[in-house]
Amino acid sequence: MTQPRHRFRDRLVAEAVRLEEDRLGRILDDPAAEARAREAGGDFEQRILRRAGQLPLGRRIEASLEGLAQVRAWLLFALMLLAFLAGVGAAGAVFGRESTVNILVALSALLGLQLLMLLLWVVVSLYRPRKGGNRGGMLGRAALGSLHWLGRRFSRRPESALVLSASVGLMRRQGLGRWLAGSLTHGLWALFSLGALLASLFALSVRQYDFVWGTTLLDEQSFVLILGVLSAPMHGLGWPVPDAGLVSVSRIGMVGGAGREVWSSFLLSSLLLYGLVPRTLLALFSLVLARRSVGKLRLDTSLPGYARLSDRLDSPSRSMGVLDPRPKDQGAPVAHQRQKPHPIAGEVVLIGLELERDVRHWPPRLAGLEWTTLGRADERSQRQDVIAALRARSEAPGVVLVVCSLARTPDRGAERFLSLVRESTDAPVWAILDEGNRLEARGADGARRVRQWEATVSRAGLAYALEVDLDNADHPGSRELAGLVGQDGARP
Amino acid sequence: MSRKLTIAVVGHTNTGKTSLLRTLSRDEHFGEVSDEAATTRQVEGIQLLLSDGKPVLVLLDTPGLEDPEGLLDALDGLSGPERFDGPERVRRFLASPDADTRYEQEAKVLRQMLASDAAIYVIDCREPVLGKYREELTILTYCAIPVLPVLNFVASEASREPEWREQLARLNLHAVVAFDTVVFDEGGERRLYEKLRTMLDAFDAPLARLIEDRRRQSEWLRRAAAEYLAELLIDTAGGMRVIPGETEPESLRKRILAHQQEVRVREQETVDALLRLFRFSHSHYQHHDLPLVNGAWGMDLFNADALKHYGIRLGGGAAAGAAAGATLDAATLGVTLGLGTLGGTALGALLGTSIPLRRRLWDRLHGGSEWRVADDTLRLLALRQFSLVRALLRRGHAAQTPLASGSDPAVRWSRGPLPKPVREARLKPQWSRLNPEVFDPSRGDRQIAVQRLTEEILAEFVTSD
Incomplete structure (x- = not known):
């Protein structure tokens, strides 16, 4: 039973913390509280509650809640006593010194006002049952308001003001305030009725009254009608009710003291049926609904004040760390002496490795350069063919150029192929780094990729790597290539 | 079901595996990302959590495959007294000395594949469909778990998405998801999880919860x-x-x-x-x-x-x-x-x-x-x-x-x-x-x-x- 109440309190603390953070315009940094909230798990709201409770401010708020609860309990008690005494007083006014009691006056004094208020409450509740933020009877609302006001007076701590604002905020949610105020309204009226009933019972027990009625404007018929309607429920219950005969003899000026027992019983049962019972039932009903609202109450975690916490308290993922460590590095890469080679005469053999260029543009044509192609090495079988063709040569060519694409990320597969080419021929093997423009079209860092390829080429043991644009004879790399392997006539 | 759905994220080197994990986990500090080969060389895991804090899915970031041709040669070169199926072949390879030396990086991937319920194969779809990628997919089929190809960089101008889709269909991979790890697309993420759902009957409920949870989160x-x-x-x-x-x-x-x-x-x-x-x-x-x-x-x-x-x-x-x-x-x-x-x-x-x-x-x-x-x-x-x-x-x-x-x-x-x-x-x-x-x-x-x-x-x- 205490579980939901406890939760409400946590939410109140969280709301109060949020209000304070809203006012400050910043989050109260407390990594320890955040860590504890994360560890505790649960959904985002639960973590918020946990964090708020762990903050020093949250603790102070909880402490002030204790004090406020006491103040409130006393105030509530005073209010209840007041309501009860008011009932007693009202009855006292009706059953005063005089020994004749005017039935109409007695009924309206004891029931008139509260029936009117009940009617008003029903109308208001039916009128806007959903939208009503703080509704729940004027009396209850006034009582809640004064509880807050007095709470503020009695407790001078700043936390109390926060708690009160927070509770006002929470009251707006889920119709909680409406049902709480409702239960207070009906409860106080029930106490009023109880006081009136007990006082009337006492007065009627120890003294003798004559019941009379009188009217100037109404005729007797309508009075009988009103009485008939009012007494219908008692009649249904088999309780004694005044009949038409008794009504006519009780009129002022007629014989006094007629049907005392019937009249007093009617008066008491009216108080019971129109005062105490409905108010008690409504109070219980409101209380049940208020409890249900408390149970359904959740923090509105989309409020900026809470959303700000999401990256501290909530995470859509949790790293599990390294499950299988990185392999040991196989020693430092062998540093090959790579310096600009001398110009080479003789046959130039070309191999294309994983190029993007169309087969129609293979082998590439560059003015002043002539080469023999061994084909493209894009597929496993093609690679095998290229290596076989290289090995099958009776005499080594002047140089073997492996054209690589800068658009590729150099990987160990490429490195292995380059090594294989180097092992398969006695001729020097150079890497020609082409298609840099395609890499740049992707917005990547060209110079960085060239360095990566140079490192790979060096690990593969190749003699030289050169960045060239094979479609552009004016590219500096192309000119350098022409200078190194071009036929005599074409040398610049 | 006590075991969490485990998915190995695999692919060629530098295709954006770690990036995919960062995006799916909303954790920009996960792992290490850079435009070069073998940035990730260890296996690192991350759990995707529902908003109630419960883990629902484990994603494993693996090193890139770098030399699929050599690896395929090594796998196909294995012979024994009896015929053996794909997973058995992979197991034997993992027990061989190659798995600790030349192909240590690739062996880590295969080990995680065998221990996972499914794999996401990340593709840099700006790349042409080269032989090495097809070889990788062949190797992955040896592990006999569902493979979902994910096309990364689809938002790039150089994207070759149709070419990839056609080639993947030829390799009998018809469930393909386009998901750019840099240009986030909520719909793409949902489609990714939906595809996994259709592939993994046994994990239908947790994946459905994840999809619903992510939708609510985004709202x-x-x-x-x-x-x-x-x-x-x-x-x-x-x-x-x-x-x-x-x-x-x-x-x-x-x-x-x-x-x-x-x-x-x-x-x-x-x-x-x-x-x-x-x-x-x-x-x-x-x-x-x-x-x-x-x-x-x-x-x-x-x-x-x-x-x-x-x-x-x-x-x-x-x-x-x-x-x-x-x-x-x-x-x-x-x-x-x-x-x-x-x-x-x-x-x-x-x-x-x-x-x-x-x-x-x-x-x-x-x-x-x-x-x-x-x-x-x-x-x-x-x-x-x-x-x-x-x-x-x-x-x-x-x-x-x-x-x-x-x-x-x-x-x-x-x-x-x-x-x-x-x-x-x-x-x-x-x-x-x-x-x-x-x-x-x-x-x-x-x-x-x-x-x-x-x-x-x-x-x-x-x-x-």
Whole structure:
């Protein structure tokens, strides 16, 4: 039973913390509280509650809640006593010194006002049952308001003001305030009725009254009608009710003291049926609904004040760390002496490795350069063919150029192929780094990729790597290539 | 089912495996990302959590496959007394010395594949469909678990998505998802999980929960972002400075500049909050005074060029003010005079405020003035934040480039009357955090205005998607 109440309190603390953070315009940094909230798990709201409770401010708020609860309990008690005494007083006014009691006056004094208020409450509740933020009877609302006001007076701590604002905020949610105020309204009226009933019972027990009625404007018929309607429920219950005969003899000026027992019983049962019972039932009903609202109450975690916490308290993922460590590095890469080679005469053999260029543009044509192609090495079988063709040569060519694409990320597969080419021929093997423009079209860092390829080429043991644009004879790399392997006539 | 669904994220080196994990996990600090081979060389795991904190899915980041040709040779070269199937072949390979030496990196991948329920094969779809990729897919089929190819970089101009889809279909891989790890797409993420769902019957329920949870999360995120913007606009609209009439021009100028600075700080706060909300660290941006210096966010809020950039024509108030000589000089552009030039507003402000009324009346009668941010500046503020949120909604957690501004201004905000809650806030200094002496955050009317504005902003996010 205490579980939901406890939760409400946590939410109140969280709301109060949020209000304070809203006012400050910043989050109260407390990594320890955040860590504890994360560890505790649960959904985002639960973590918020946990964090708020762990903050020093949250603790102070909880402490002030204790004090406020006491103040409130006393105030509530005073209010209840007041309501009860008011009932007693009202009855006292009706059953005063005089020994004749005017039935109409007695009924309206004891029931008139509260029936009117009940009617008003029903109308208001039916009128806007959903939208009503703080509704729940004027009396209850006034009582809640004064509880807050007095709470503020009695407790001078700043936390109390926060708690009160927070509770006002929470009251707006889920119709909680409406049902709480409702239960207070009906409860106080029930106490009023109880006081009136007990006082009337006492007065009627120890003294003798004559019941009379009188009217100037109404005729007797309508009075009988009103009485008939009012007494219908008692009649249904088999309780004694005044009949038409008794009504006519009780009129002022007629014989006094007629049907005392019937009249007093009617008066008491009216108080019971129109005062105490409905108010008690409504109070219980409101209380049940208020409890249900408390149970359904959740923090509105989309409020900026809470959303700000999401990256501290909530995470859509949790790293599990390294499950299988990185392999040991196989020693430092062998540093090959790579310096600009001398110009080479003789046959130039070309191999294309994983190029993007169309087969129609293979082998590439560059003015002043002539080469023999061994084909493209894009597929496993093609690679095998290229290596076989290289090995099958009776005499080594002047140089073997492996054209690589800068658009590729150099990987160990490429490195292995380059090594294989180097092992398969006695001729020097150079890497020609082409298609840099395609890499740049992707917005990547060209110079960085060239360095990566140079490192790979060096690990593969190749003699030289050169960045060239094979479609552009004016590219500096192309000119350098022409200078190194071009036929005599074409040398610049 | 106690075992969590485990998915190995595999692929060739440098295709964006770690990036995919960053984006799916919303954790921009997961692993290490760079444009070169073998950035990730260890196996690292991350759990995806539901909003109740319960793990639902384990993703394993694996090193890239680098030499599939050699690996395939090694696998196919294995022979034994009896015929064996794919998984058995992989197991034997893992027991062989090659698995500890030459192919140690690849062996790590295969080991995780055997221990996983499914694999996501990440493809850089800017690459042509080379033989090595087909060889990798062949190797993956040896492990006999469902493989879902994910096409990364589909948003790139160099994307070869149709080519890849055709080739994958030839390899009998018909379930393919396009998901750019840099340009985030909520729908793409959902399709990814949906595809996994159809492939993994046994894990239908947890995946359905994950999909629903991510959908709710994204709705929540939008709402929270909209609320931040609403708060910023309400604060800025209501922020004002009362300046007594006999103030020296130099002092007036100083006070106006101070007010401008407050507005800037408030905007920066919102930017920081938004970045945190979307889980992007602001360490990259922190050292700049102004919100996100790259692109248009770098422009000062009170700069005429910034207005132009967002298609806001300098009109009405500012022009009239300038004509009437109400503005001091260019520095005061963006702040408007309360009384006289904008009579209605000023009167309303006078009536609807709790700044000590007597003092304000006194100031007014003695030629004092109230200064507040101009309508056009408010528009600029709104549009700037809109495009920031829009950029953040579309930003994967693997994105490495700085934020660039979108150039699709919300037309309704660049022209026409400002939304009603903003206009209302104009008259309510007590709604604004910029007026700390009267600010009251618990006021019901302010909360209602913030809520209404939030709805309007949310609608703006929806139409812009």
